[in-house]
Amino acid sequence: MNAGLVERLTEIEAQAALLGRGERSEYLKRSAQDLGVSLATLYRKLESVSVKPSRKRRSDAGKTELKLEEAKLISAVLVEAMRRNGKRLMSVKQAVEMLRANGKIEAARIDEETGEVSPLSENTITRALREYKLHPDQLLQPDPVSRMKSEHPNHCWQIDPSLCVLYYLPRHGKDTGLRVMKEEEFYKNKPKNVVKIEQDRVWRYTGTDHASGTIVARYYFGGETSANLCDFFIFMMQAKEDVHKDPIRGVPRMVMLDPGSANTSSAFKTLCKSLDVHVQINKPGNPRAKGQVEKANDIVETSFESGLRFTEVHDIDQLNALAERWMRYYNGTQIHSRHGMTRYQAWNKIKPEQLILPPPAEYCRELAISAPKEAKVSADLEIRFGGRFYSVKAIQGILVGQKVLVAKNPWEENGARAATFDADGRETWVAVPEVVFDDMGFRADSAVIGEEYKAPGNTAAQQHAKELDKMAMGAETLEQAAANRKGKAVPFGGSIDPFKHQEDTLATRNTLYLERGGQQMEYNRMEVAEQMLSKVEIAKLLKPRIEAEGGDWKQAVALITKHYPDGVAASQLEAVFDKLKTAGRLKLHKTG
Template identity: 55%
Template sequence: MSAVLTQRLVAVAGKVAQLGHGQKSGYLQQVAAELGMSRDKLYRELKKVSVAPARKRRADAGRSALTRTEAEYIGSLILETMRKNGKRMTTVEEAVNMLRANGLIEAERVDKQTGEVIQLSSSTVIRALRQYGLHPDQLLVPDPVNALQSLHPNHVWQIDASLCVLFYLPKGTEGKDDTGLRMMESDKFYKNKPKNLERIVLDRVWRYVVTDHTSGSLFVWYVFGGENSENLCETFIQAMQPKSNRAENPFCGVPKLVMLDPGSANTGHSFKYLCQQLGVHVQINKPGNPRSKGQVENGNNLVEIFFEAKLSLRRVNDITALQRWADYWMVYFNSHRKHSRHEMSRFSAWQKIRPEELILPPPADYCRELVLSRPETRKVQDNLTISFEGRNFDVSVIPALSPRESVVVAKNPWQPGAVRVQRFDENGRECWIAVPEVVVNQWGFHANAAIIGQEYKAHADTPAQTNKKALEMLAMGADTLEAAAKKRKQKALPFDGRINPFAHQEQALAANKVMYLTREGQQMDYNKMEVAEQVLSPTEAAKILKPQLEAAGGEWAGAMALIRKHWPQGIPACELDALLGQLVSRGKLKLVKGA
């Protein structure tokens, strides 16, 4: 556009702005004819040289006929019917129709001019969802994360197991030309051919990756059998052990903290006992939060891309050969590939670890023993010793430990054959104290026991002894134990007699102003009590009368028959004397046989 035409168009735009309603169309038609262009083109050219006024905001802007409650129902229904992989199974239109049919929402508006009730369209509902921030696109964005840092190499390790999706490795070969390692072709191994997967399930190779969070160093360990406690513990032990080529592969040591997913193998007792005895804190991440250990997740991806993708070009006959090639690759990758965060190779960054931060582990065999040895509870004996695995250990070196107290005991990972006792510091943090084994002489006595008549040895006061002494001096009102003992010997009252043991009762009675009414009752008629006389059975009476009758010269021949005949129900005790006189006066009685 020429400068002259531009100047003319600016003048036309200014003229149009001054014209009233109904005058602009005729004027623009005339100008278009003069300039030799259509009216539509004139409009386009005028827009280029004029500034359009800002469009007036609608009075109802920001408001929607769809209420927030209805929008929440729609958004919630869409999320509830979504698959675990994020695929949405319900559209907005279907969600609205279902909720309307169930009477949970209306999603309608009223036409102000006609009063007609009109259902909101899907596009209007979608705009409202976005306005309220309830659209699935807005709700499914990842949660914000906080940046995490570790303090030094071997401060934090991350461990993750992954199935090697590219290969499987049969334990036996099928021929001399068989390479052993096989690719899992997609046309043979997929979800519609489950029998092929079942046939090789025990031959599938699993990969454990360990990463050091600070340096990014990778450690890879291949196993059979899947993700279980045994494979996890062995991977952790191998990662900690100093390597045979330590000058080329320096990665080793015990970390302070290890992060894992909440799988059953990771939370099992075996790995927990191993880490507990090595002083390693285990942090189990929340389920469904892979970003919390994204470094090791990315480590698995690096192993797949830069190592496993090349295995089809090599002959790998067994898992030992596979691990040997993985060791070679680890040295190369950690030594030559720069990390994007610290711009150093991973081993170069790991080498910055300080001596006090590098804790070398026990030998691998002893670490495996720690896996099988769980901490156990023991009771302290009166001589301040404990028994563990058939041996006695001296716990008198532990301050503030009393006899008959229960303690947790475990093997000492840094000294084979020794044990440690669990204690807690003033901040409540767990700590372990090594205790020595009790040495006995040829007679079975403790080697450091006091010799009778030659020496005297006493343990340091236990907390119970210290407290008992303080309470004794308080009760006797003395400053020393000697003074307290002297006052107790003199039968002095505790607390100098200042404690009235009945004061609380007196105070309670004085404070209780309740007076009880005398209740009416009935007097017991104690003068009319009947006393029953003792009645002796015939047998009991015979035992008493027979010796007296024979002593009086009478015969006991028919006396028993006479008693049974006249007193079958028994004889009152007061009538025994009369009965004896009667039997004597009857003279000699004959015993009737069979009576």
């Protein structure tokens, strides 16, 4: 209504308020005729401009007789009795009755004059729960969220795979077209039927560019797999057939996904790591984190898949061709409510330095299965990776024998990158050049023998070793250090006493030990068994001596057998010999 009409209606309302019931009705009828509207329309217009007195607030508004502790207990019982989907199974009345019966709450009003106690009504308790912000309807509201933005197109992509429940492709029989999945045949609660067509079900992979809202959709067989995810991600990055109509391409800075097994697979993470793409795995149960791609799934279902009922699709390639045509149409014509442009117009605002073009698709697939590996630095300051040699001389702080992490270089065919760490300890990857060999197998940059000499640059360890050598020898140059060392100079000029710490320690501690009693060891009690000589051994030892003395050996043998049948101790051998010399006819006489 314009200002003039409002002013006229205000005058009519003021005049009507001064008239009685019958006069007021007649006045309003005439006023309606003057304005050219019906009486009902006049009443409606007067209602819109009238100023009504505000309702007086109750004096006890905001106050409740239900104690806070009791309200919390009632609320906790109501929430615990809910299903996971939020359906309430217990009423407030039932919860209060149960808690009262168990003596957990009173939920009562006390009359201050009479002292009479009366239970609070269900409405009063419900109103109190809302006053305390403890009503289940309030508790189950979604948490406040923080809006997130992307700095530019390709800053962040979101990807979400979803089972296309409407269509499947039979692999057997004459029918090879995509058809509506009949609910009575493939009902979700019949696992055998689901398993039967598991590999024939069509999965839709949907991706969005967070800044522009561009939607990319592609269909796959085989379920939610790492191979399908990698293929879809590579498809999003690659230039399409006509970039003037379908411009989205390039490597994103980051990609967001749900924590599915395929999303967290090593192949996908390896691909993203090789391309310097940060993978953001959202927390379970947080659908708002990637609400854009969830909405994109709904758009694809309603705007594209709904039309598939009216056409015949023969294979997955034809389905993807139709999807690509729909993407060009939808992204190129439909206005996005946030930025007021088509999605492709918004994406096309990307700057050259923000558009990182990916390697070819086949090379990207190689990156997905080429995990970084450790390589040992040789004496030539080289590493071997993938059957090729790469120089790491330019890496600061590299050491011979050090192990470095090396991977394929996504921006250079047959190239490699090595992992290093910056001053803050963050991992960074630097390209390392391939070592080139000539026809004879020599390194192309090697010095020519007899003509030149190329001294390799000092590593950090070598440089430190030279500094320490001069320090130990008290020299200014390496030559002086070598001369001092040759002259048997004492390191550090003899200023370091190698045993000083022992003397200082003993002097400062001055430790005294209490004498301890001990127990004397028994000694000289070991019994050593003396060797016993048999009669044969006696004969062997004495025969040369007896014969040398001119004695009768046969008679000696008879005496040994008679007197020493059990042998004799080795210490008694001389006594035996003396006895044989003086025994009867055996008496030995020296022959002249």
